[in-house]
Amino acid sequence: MFTKILIANRGEIACRIIRTARAMGVRTVAVYSDADAGALHVQQADQAVRLGPAPAADSYLRGDLIVQAALDTGAQAIHPGYGFLSENPDFVEQVTQAGLVFIGPSAQAIRAMGLKDAAKALMVKAGVPVVPGYHGADQDGAFLAREAAKIGYPVLIKAVAGGGGKGMRLVDGPAQFAEHLASAQAEARNAFGNPAVLIEKYITTPRHIEVQVFGDGTDAVHLFERDCSLQRRHQKVIEEAPAPGMTVALRDAMGQAAVTAAKAIGYAGAGTVEFIVDGAGGLRPDGFWFMEMNTRLQVEHPVTEAITGVDLVAWQLRVAAGEPLPMRQDQLGINGHAFEARLYAEDVPAGFLPATGRLDHLVFPSDARIDSGVVAGSEIAPWYDPMIAKVTVQGPDRATALRKLQAALDATEVAGSVTNLDFLRLLARDADFVAGVVDTGLIARGQGRLCAAPVPDAQMIAIAAVVAAYIAAGPLVGFTLWQPLVRRIVLGQGDVVHEVSLQVLGPDQITADVAGAQVSLRRHGADWGARALRHGVRQVSVFGAQTVTFSIVDPLARGSDIAGGDVVLAPMPGLVREVAVQEGDHVVQGARLIVLEAMKMEHVLRAPRDGVVASMCAEPGDQVAAGDLMVALAPI
Incomplete structure (x- = not known):
């Protein structure tokens, strides 16, 4: 060793x-x-x-x-x-x-699976089923459009060197093909240095099920499957093992196919063979197809460790040091059920845009596995993936494990950056997900409900106002003999302003008027009915069924904002990759203005209304910060 x-x-x-x-x-x-x-x-x-x-x-x-x-x-x-x-x-x-x-695996094995087109050809030769599509070398746009028409829409454009959803576009019809092809190729070039793509048939009720494999260069085993169907923008959100609805026949077929794939390239180390599975009408042995093999440890490996009791990193070190596989296939089994939720710094209502910021407050439950590289006080920088943590739970069955996941997410607290925590909480309670009826389109179908900005109730607003008042003017104690102390607090939540009047009836009792609603609060220990804290620069966060962060507004500073319809601001820190317009151009609502790259993903900034480009404030190659002015529009 x-x-x-x-x-x-x-x-x-x-x-x-x-x-x-x-x-x-x-x-x-x-x-x-x-x-x-x-x-x-x-x-x-x-x-x-x-x-x-x-x-x-x-x-x-x-x-x-x-x-x-x-x-x-x-x-x-x-x-x-x-x-x-x-x-x-x-x-x-x-x-x-x-x-x-x-x-990890050899350079030869990585090359064999590194390009999706070559990997699929290898799998066909090995007898592993693959999705119908074009995996050839011809990258001419007109040729690829003809191939897409032959395959039949909808189709997926996928970077041959891709991963993590980068360089991937879903195309519903021929009218959008050229634009999506150019975007996928540009993103693939920036992320992987290789713009080549392949075209595949899009399965309309797809499930993303992958099999964990492990080899020692000679032999290989599988450690069962993970269901990774809950995805947004082709990136995984919540993973579970084993897959809901999995049958013994399909597990055996997929496991054998994954082991065949690993043995075909003399694989050594941990790897994952990803399959697209047709979820329509239940899982069946003839309804899965090879997508790709990830020749590394996966982000979601903790759920496999939870149900098998295997430390995959320990196995990696042992095999790399020359030891044989620690266990045979017949020694491996499934114990219970596990879930992993990925907690990110990202703005969900804005389309899951990556976010930055200082983590002023970070609390995790003690009864879940937490994989994290940050602590309270850490900075989420714009240079890397904005993951905060992975929250993993395990239980004797799926229902118990899911309840533990819900409780773990409810007990998690983050302040200082916007996160996807509320989205994860809602997703973990989604009726279809709870029932095990999952596919890769579940999040998109429920986007309006799952991705909406939180709407605080009067009590949350009142609690935030009390915490803000303590900070703004000291403890709320002391009142005259003829009337209680009254204090007015103004809170901001995005574009919404909340005005609150507080009446202090005693050191532990306050009445708040929130837009005409009367809320009575009593202090219990350190809180007023919910966890809340002041952090950052004039911010208050309240933790409960949802996390809501308010800014403490100076009433004299209100009314100075620029109308959002006249300007386009950078939604996140990033690199300007493309400027599609110039000053004087007439644009219509939704027109492509600027392409911004952040976290190796492309984000298209579009015109908020019809207008004339009055000022262009960015050029290709510029590094911009969140909130920087990019384009100003004038009326036509």
């Missing part, structure tokens, strides 16, 4: 690898960018080496610096985590040529 390994990653996966390595008596070396100098993974590792500036291209994607750091610190092996260089065969060769061990 190794005595020291270097972890070529950051955040929660680096912390998770450190945890297992420490339990195995293996020392760890962390690497970090300038943005991560004080990060949790840096603090937890035995040693840490600076790579460079914040952009990943100057730090976490610098394979030469990572290999040199391993050599300088005496590490014997490199664990890539996931993302960054984890599926880069050139990096694997850099590692092995330096005399180090790569904790």
